[in-house]
Amino acid sequence: MLDPTKIIRAALITARQLPNPRSNQRNNQRFDEGYAKGGDVEPDTMDQGAAAPAASMPSMPVPSTDDTVNLAKQTLAARPRFSIKSAGTAPASAEQMGDYQFTKLDFGKANTNTLRAAFDKALDRHLSLPEGERIANSRAAIRALEPHMGRRKNGTPIALLSQNAKLLKAQTGTKDKEPLMLDDGRGVETIGLSLYPDYREGDLKLCPNSASCRSQCLGKTSGQYSQAFTEATEKAGSVTARQRAMNRTKAMVRDPEAFAVRLWDDIESARREAERNGNHLGVRLNTLSDLHPSIHKKLIESQPDVSFYDYTKMAYQPVADNHHYTHSSTGLSQEGVNNPYTNWPKMRKMLDRGDNVAMVFSGSKVLPKVVHDQETGKRYNVVDGKSHDFRPLDIQPEGADGVIVGLTNLKSTGKRSQAHMDSEGFFVHYDPKKHGDTVPVIPQKKKED
Numbered sequence: 001m002l003d004p005t006k007i008i009r010a011a012l013i014t015a016r017q018l019p020n021p022r023s024n025q026r027n028n029q030r031f032d033e034g035y036a037k038g039g040d041v042e043p044d045t046m047d048q049g050a051a052a053p054a055a056s057m058p059s060m061p062v063p064s065t066d067d068t069v070n071l072a073k074q075t076l077a078a079r080p081r082f083s084i085k086s087a088g089t090a091p092a093s094a095e096q097m098g099d100y101q102f103t104k105l106d107f108g109k110a111n112t113n114t115l116r117a118a119f120d121k122a123l124d125r126h127l128s129l130p131e132g133e134r135i136a137n138s139r140a141a142i143r144a145l146e147p148h149m150g151r152r153k154n155g156t157p158i159a160l161l162s163q164n165a166k167l168l169k170a171q172t173g174t175k176d177k178e179p180l181m182l183d184d185g186r187g188v189e190t191i192g193l194s195l196y197p198d199y200r201e202g203d204l205k206l207c208p209n210s211a212s213c214r215s216q217c218l219g220k221t222s223g224q225y226s227q228a229f230t231e232a233t234e235k236a237g238s239v240t241a242r243q244r245a246m247n248r249t250k251a252m253v254r255d256p257e258a259f260a261v262r263l264w265d266d267i268e269s270a271r272r273e274a275e276r277n278g279n280h281l282g283v284r285l286n287t288l289s290d291l292h293p294s295i296h297k298k299l300i301e302s303q304p305d306v307s308f309y310d311y312t313k314m315a316y317q318p319v320a321d322n323h324h325y326t327h328s329s330t331g332l333s334q335e336g337v338n339n340p341y342t343n344w345p346k347m348r349k350m351l352d353r354g355d356n357v358a359m360v361f362s363g364s365k366v367l368p369k370v371v372h373d374q375e376t377g378k379r380y381n382v383v384d385g386k387s388h389d390f391r392p393l394d395i396q397p398e399g400a401d402g403v404i405v406g407l408t409n410l411k412s413t414g415k416r417s418q419a420h421m422d423s424e425g426f427f428v429h430y431d432p433k434k435h436g437d438t439v440p441v442i443p444q445k446k447k448e449d
């Protein structure tokens with residue numbers, strides 16, 4: 001799930017950088033239409049071949065988008081409490097399962113249940129192997145993913161995880177802020193997995209609640225992601241960031257077991273590197289997606305010394321005590337603007353149960369101190385969410401309300417005073433002269449309910 005600030009920054013960068021907007025728009029649209037139908041993603045032959053291994057996999061009910069309200073009402077008594085582990089906590093092992101080949105999924109067979117089952121099976125086996133066999137298994141996983149991922153020009157395999165400017169802030173700091181430091185003296189390194197945003201195939205939706213954001217998503221509109229991949233770019237041998245995201249996505253949905261092994265290895269490698277640097281590792285598995293956490297549960301549990309964190313537009317619950325979510329506001333209806341996608345009633349429930357909510361305000365620098373819900377009279381504190389991305393540090397004491405993680409409008413065009421109207425309420429209007437330090441929330445029309 002994407003940091004909402006990035007959506008807006010992305011639109012700007014796109015406007016500045018596209019050499020031929022109309023041409024690119026056509027290419028993007030053609031591509032999106034193609035991948036939505038499955039045409040550009042896989043040839044028709046992907047529907048043929050061996051019987052899908054998914055058929056024999058155990059099934060588990062998966063919440064739909066509409067279930068988010070029910071999930072939000074769940075009691076939180078049994079929910080794991082997030083904690084950052086001390087250095088040296090060893091990865092978990094699992095029972096020996098014996099030999100088998102990495103199973104593949106035919107086109108249309110990937111969904112939350114089949115991916116979860118494949119990840120669980122692959123990790124159980126991988127973590128049970130003696131060191132030498134585990135190395136061989138890692139090599140086999142690289143070979144299995146190569147048809148999707150390719151290799152670097154120097155022949156080395158391409159890692160699944162990467163960094164970007166926001167992720168780097170925790171490690172490097174900014175001109176106003178020092179690098180992050182945990183209470184035990186360790187710094188923080190963060191890394192993320194970027195899949196193809198809003199990818200759909202059969203029952204699988206990488207972003208199940210994307211109506212408000214898919215058209216502006218960073219993963220299609222930012223500078224490096226704005227260039228769609230076409231026959232021309234492929235012939236020219238160029239691999240765009242967008243194509244790399246699609247390659248990773250295809251690797252996951254076609255070869256989920258090999259993908260899970262490779263992902264675990266990449267995380268383990270980054271964890272060891274961070275440890276050598278005297279740092280703690282944070283991982284975002286949904287930098288450009290919003291996958292159900294059951295897919296990653298075993299992976300997260302098997303790396304207890306790593307903090308996994310994401311933004312989500314769903315009502316997902318953390319699956320382990322090293323797993324953390326920040327919920328994403330889709331903005332507000334305010335004076336002069338009716339936001340058709342406002343999710344404030346749901347966000348209010350999240351705040352009341354102690355979860356944090358990311359919200360983007362209209363100014364470029366200044367954040368309010370408080371958001372005041374006029375319907376209930378409750379006041380929610382705002383914390384600065386722009387200086388780094390490692391959101392677990394925003395966690396509030398047990399029993400306290402959650403906080404608004406304030407993000408600012410980095411748009412370089414348009415009037416800040418009009419941003420809330422120009423964005424249909426995605427930017428929350430904040431004028432210090434008019435509002436002081438408190439943004440009021442008027443009763444919202446509950447279209448979503």
Ligand code: SF4
Nearest residue numbers: 002197207213217288
């Ligand atoms: S389309 Fe997906 S990745 Fe993009 S902003 Fe929406 S939820 Fe986030």
